Amino acid sequence: MASLVGSRVERKEDKRFLTGKGRYTADINIVNQTYAIFIRSPHARAKIKKIDTSKALKSSGVVDILTGEHIAKDKIGGLIAGWAIRSEDGSEMKCPANPPLAKDNVNFVGDPLAVVLAESLDEAKEAADLVKIDYKILEAVTNLEKTMESDAIHDGIDKNLCYDWLLGDRQKVKEAFDKADKIIKLDITNNRLIPNAMEPRACVIDYNTASEEITCYTTSQNPHLSRLIMSAFGGVAPENKLRVVAPDVGGGFGSKINLYNEEIVCSWASKKIERPIKWVAERTESFLTDTHGRDHITHAELAVTNDGKFLGFKNETIANLGAYARVFGTVTPTYLFGPCATGVYVMPAAYSNVKAVYTNTAPVDAYRGAGRPEATYTIERIVDKAAIELGIDPIEIRMKNFPTEFPFKQTLVHQIDSGDYVAGLNKAKEMSDYDGFVARKKESESRGKLRGIGVTTYFEACGIAPSPVVMMLGCGVGLWESAEVRFNPTGQVTIYTGSHSHGQSHQTTFAQIAADELGVPIENIDIVHGDTDKGTFGMGTYGSRSLTVGGIAIVNACKKIVAKGKRIAAKMLEVSEDEIDFSNGEYVVAKSNKKKTIGEVAFASYLPGVRDEVKSPLPEGDEPGLIESSFFDPANFSFPAGSHIAEVEIDPETGNVKLDKYTAVDDFGTIVNPIIVEGQVHGGLAQGIGQALTENAQYDDTGQLITASYMDYTMPRADNFPEFNLGFTCTKATTNPLGVKGCGEAGAIAAPPTVMNAVINALGGREIDMPATAEKVWEACNEMKKTNSEAA
Amino acid sequence: MKTFDYHSPKDVKEASKLSSSKSVFLAGGMTTIPSMKLGLATYKDVINLKGIKKLSGIKVSGKIVKIGATTQHAEVAKSKELKKAIPSLAALAEGIGDPQVRNRGTIGGSIANNDPAADYPSACIALNAVIHTNNRSINAETFFKGMYETSLKSGEIIESIEFEVPSKSNYQKLPNPASRYAVIGVYVARFKGDNVNVAITGAKSCAYLDKNLSDALSKDFSTSSINNVNISSKGINSDIHASANYRANMIKVYAKKAVEAC
């Protein structure tokens, strides 16, 4: 049997999704269910003076209306930050309480404060309109730059500051800067984004009054973690009485990592009213309340020598947490951001200093790339600026500062096990016809257009691990992953994984690796995920961790199966174990034609009685059955890397930016399924290019989200993209047996600086912030014309 | 969505009779239904006009093109006759929204709604259109009155729109990157005798005839004559997608594009 790892196996999930047979949370209906509508604050910051539900309670079809008072009385806990971050001065971070329903204060537009439960959705909506709320409106804090001088929005959190964090050595950086020929300075903003998963969030809760069990169907990237938080912190029910199921989930991009107010409230309320409850977000609710991404202001400095060697790097960032600190909210702008800000370069000294602040906006949390896009954007923009100021080619300056030996101890945290940045950049240079750019630029100019080219080299740290390290850094849980592999007596295999697929195609990739390990046809392997009642505990999917952590747990469990099978096969074949080789699903006695298939062995393991000539196939000490599990905790993160090159053409008359060419060369180690990996790269690029050219979540001074619909929030569309030119290099990860690295976030990490470097190149070095919208670019073009005509 | 009574009248008279201050006519529903769903508008009666056969269709006769009010954008876009008579009008329809919107949205709905960023109103003004209702005929220039405001009276139904066939014409649109409505749209139409109309959409509370551009191009139909026209940003719309200054400048850029394409 040929190895399936590396081959373009068609996605097992396509038939289901393409024929409308997916089963999403909103598809689930339970007899006798009620419908929930959440009442949300229309103000960014206000005190709740009074909630009057008397009229609404009498409205037709209303079952109950519950408020923050009720939930506080029942001592139901709120939402939490998953990582404890310490400030430079050693103090602990400061987090406000985040009750599931606000009782005294609301802190962003969309903050929920009551829930209406009714027999129908329309009746719930009608009643919601009748709930009267008196607010005392307070001045909203929305300007990130001025947040620390503004009113404290949470009691006891001075300057709205969650923490003031430092990684690195200020003294060493100062010494490096003192020796520099030149200091390059850069001020940038990393624009705020809204994740926009195709499927809005939803939950369906079924409380069984007899067994006292709550089943919560929800749109989650990690159902086990949601159960843990809901149980341990929410106090909704003990874990054994709480089943969380995340069925098909239509995209998450980080926004569905979090447990949200609605799941806690509906689970608690279902028990209270002894009826099932269904809630499905409307698109406006998604815009207002899904966790947002990015939103940094950064001042960076790079110390260089005249010949382009990097000596030191400073990164001073203010990160917006929004109104509350959520699960990955506090770690995203610190350990996922700070270390990566020195990029793929040898950087003798560096520090990252991050002040994370609260504002009256939606909570900000992990969004595809989480911290690493912000880091890569910072370093890659400043490296390009250094190239411009020193008059060095952008590829040359990067080559000059690459590490040449691996493992490479990166300045701030990471020990990068493998990579070859030179090979990646050379390949990208060739594939993009970098040398032909000058001719293409001339051709564009002959049509009155400006053309620019942009380069980025990146590394990222994903598959966050190992548990002892992440817990030392403040993580509230260990970040291993589990798997259980079960052989049925008749030879098919069911694999339970703690990873969760919401677009990642685990059904295919995981089956491919198991098929190779076990020698069983892929059709006979099923992957089960997303249900806390099936399989062992899991940590879910985010941070490109599924294959590098969850996939390896499967490999390891398969290896245990093969080992146990070997003991059984030896007994069946009446030879010793070391006389048997296992390959292609067969246990073969060396130098003979005696063999047993793994299916036969599985069958025997379940029927260990007298069979044929064998008394019992089970060796002494082995129990019946062929089921094994594994918890995998990798030795380190995995470190994918790559080089991307983009070309844009700008119409100076209108400022319109056309992304004309995009080449991405990535090193993901071993590639299990190229179709799936290419899809992941495409998706990541689309989101990264969206950040660079179109997307921007904007609040006004009063804290109203003015981009709360697709009429104003500019999602990129197919016609914003060129044909993507993808290439791969491969250095295998040394920290897992498959040699795999994560691929899910690469595109979103590399694309923003690649595109922006191209835009800025076309504008003759004039800097603009993302997104490079037509008007901004047009203004830069006008400035350019002015300077050019003054010079002439 | 709040409950309402649905009506499907067979003719215009019945439709008009059913209407009141609490009713709405339903054509493509592309504006009406989302605003009802979002709770921005509630009606007691929804009166569907799509069942009235005579309100739909495209007829070209000599120098006049007549389009029925409930004709969908997709039909206008693909009409062979229209493409021959006024290709720019078919192209305009092809550039509205997305396929779903073009398959439902109607010309009558679009002009009755009079969105400041809608495409059709500029065509009506540039092509000397006459809007025929169940009571009267209204010239385009007096029909569009302000933001979402027309001279239609309550219960009045648009039956058809008549356009004058120009000798040359072109519509150029700078689409809003999010919604793809017009940030600005410029419709240039030149008639026998060299009279030129330049109608602008997206720039003010509703589409309007730009006298200066029209005069300049009537005298000299060239891009260079546009250079000499001053377009002030005073009174021009400004929003998160485009400032007044940018819009004012783009009017000239897109007027030139339209002249070049004529």
Ligand SMILES: Cc1cc2nc3c(=O)[nH]c(=O)nc-3n(C[C@H](O)[C@H](O)[C@H](O)COP(=O)(O)OP(=O)(O)OC[C@H]3O[C@@H](n4cnc5c(N)ncnc54)[C@H](O)[C@@H]3O)c2cc1C
């Ligand atoms: C996603 C999206 C994108 C769009 N993009 C564009 C765009 O790029 N450019 C553009 O110009 N438009 C755009 N539109 C608007 C769309 O093309 C329709 O023209 C518009 O929504 C109204 O037409 P309708 O037939 O759907 O009218 P309806 O929504 O049915 O009705 C709208 C209003 O017109 C009234 N009305 C309808 N017909 C008549 C009649 N015969 N007589 C009197 N009153 C009448 C109704 O009472 C109602 O008040 C877009 C719409 C959507 C949803």
